[in-house]
Amino acid sequence: MEVSRHWRLNQQRYALVGEVCPNCGVKLFPPRDVCLECEAPAKELYTFTGLGEVFSYTTIYDPPAGFEHNAPYMVALIKLEEGPMVTAQLTDVDFTDVQIGMPVEMVTRKLRTDGAEGMIVYGYKFRPLVGEEVTSG
Amino acid sequence: MTDYDPKDGLLKPDRPVGIVGYGAYVPRYRLPATEVSRMWKGGTGGTPIDEKAVNGLDEDVVTMSIEAARDALARAQIDPREIRAVWVGSESHPYAVKPSSTIVAEAIGAVPTTQAADWEFACKAGTEAMQAAMGFVGSGMAKYALSIGMDTAQGRPGDALEYTAAAGGAAILIGPGAESVALINGSFSFVTDTPDFWRREHANYPSHGDRFTGEPAYFKHVTGAAERLMELLGTTAADYRWAVFHQPNVKFPERAAKLLGFSKEQIAPGLLSGRIGNTYSGSTMIGLTAILDVAEPGDRILMVSYGSGAGSDAFDLVTTERLAEVRHLAPSTETYIARRTPIDYATYSRYREKLKLN
CATH class of the missing domain: 3.40.47.10 (Thiolase/Chalcone synthase)
Structure with missing residues (x-):
């Protein structure tokens, strides 16, 4: 596992730090340094609220290498309230409870580990809003 | 001298x-x-x-x-x-x-x-x-x-x-x-070398001294820290609206409360171990958060942690008007x-x- 590649993404992975365009105000995630709308330079950092809703979702039963530990798990397209769409795992949710339009919030979780002795990679996932989640049992 | x-x-x-x-x-x-x-x-x-x-x-x-x-x-x-x-x-x-x-x-x-x-x-x-x-x-x-x-x-x-x-x-x-x-009026620590519970390097699970974990460990340190803090601040159990003690189970904090003169009502909101277990380093502190969720301004709170090995940290707190605005x-x-x-x-x-x- 390339330690440096993960380390470079710490801010955006841990806390959804993207960018805001100083020209037209559009919020960018992931950070691209150039506004997708007006093509102006956009390097001002912006920390997203982490709130959004499920745009679409699927369940992964046959995970890619490195993600076997959590399978089966759900992956969703999340429409952030500031606009951008991100792909992320859903967590703390029963598969049958997920619906398009479901409000979710960002949490920082373990994404994967590099074996028993390698580094632990943390990053964003999304879960149903705490307090509004239907409790089971 | x-x-x-x-x-x-x-x-x-x-x-x-x-x-x-x-x-x-x-x-x-x-x-x-x-x-x-x-x-x-x-x-x-x-x-x-x-x-x-x-x-x-x-x-x-x-x-x-x-x-x-x-x-x-x-x-x-x-x-x-x-x-x-x-x-x-x-x-x-x-x-x-x-x-x-x-x-x-x-x-x-x-x-x-x-x-x-x-x-x-x-x-x-x-x-x-x-x-x-x-x-x-x-x-x-x-x-x-x-x-x-x-x-x-x-x-x-x-x-x-x-x-x-x-x-x-x-x-x-x-x-x-x-x-x-919540203002902190003061704190007090009470520590001795008591081998009631430990985990050696590379060991997956801790070891413990079975019944040795009670009197010479938990109760001695929790009551020792609490009594000394109350003595230093000139308070008694009756001066506190709420109290929270480290919670390895339900019985230990209940007994510690009784030994110190606290009622079951005083420890009720912070006693979470029956429903979430012993969260170790989190145990006393999450009990305090549950008290802060229900406390009224001016409520005085006694908080006493316990760590094996062994020691207790006692805190005397009093809530303010701001609590209700932010919780x-x-x-x-x-x-x-x-x-x-x-x-x-x-x-x-x-x-x-x-x-x-x-």
Whole structure:
């Protein structure tokens, strides 16, 4: 596992730090340094609220290498309230409870580990809003 | 000749300090104690609690600390760059070498102008970080310091601790008295070398001295710290609206309360172990968050942690008007406890990585 590649993404992975365009105000995630709308330079950092809703979702039963530990798990397209769409795992949710339009919030979780002795990679996932989640049992 | 006075020892900085934000975290999974009994005792015998909180596959002390810290910041309404220390107390840090605290500090936006460190003292690692934070803020060296007590506690399969060793904890942000939701009137620590519970390097599970964990360990230190603090501050149990003690089970804190003259009503809101288990470094601190969720302005609170090895940190707090203004800014501790999904022993075994895959 390339330690440096993960380390470079710490801010955006841990806390959804993207960018805001100083020209037209559009919020960018992931950070691209150039506004997708007006093509102006956009390097001002912006920390997203982490709130959004499920745009679409699927369940992964046959995970890619490195993600076997959590399978089966759900992956969703999340429409952030500031606009951008991100792909992320859903967590703390029963598969049958997920619906398009479901409000979710960002949490920082373990994404994967590099074996028993390698580094632990943390990053964003999304879960149903705490307090509004239907409790089971 | 010496100036030593055994009555000295009150930890109280020159400048008023208090709790300016707090956050709890309990993962969503619960292992009923009857599952442990079913597996190892044929379903016979009593159980020390109803159920314990279990972390999910993608959770550890780092992720849980981040959750609690974000709630503490939401209530404090401060810029995280003003935090000058991020301290995580735990006995289940995910790395043996590499701080949990730097990851937490990065995630909440406190880097790079901050101190960061991991603390360890069995179950009282979080409260000693609180005392250090009082010193940082009270001396004027820092405006805010974040102390976290969080654990994903280990219990050997079949051992008595497997019923209770749980996951959860709390983050307490210490800051200036004027911004506090609860002022800290003073603190006191009581420590001796008592080998009641330990885990050696590279060992997966802790060992303990069975019945030795009671009188010479838990009760001696909890009552020792509490009695001395109340003596130093001139208080009795009747002066407090609420009290919270470290909770390895339900019986120990109930008995400690009784020994110190506290009623069951005084400890009721903070006594969570029956429903979430023993969250180790998080145990006393998450009990305090549950009290802060229901306390009224001016309520006086006694808080006493316990860490094996052994020692107790006692705190005397009084809530302020600001508490009612900020507590709704993050989910209550009760909300996290109510968010529960029961699991069986097989699921627990997978989530706690007890299955050998190769």
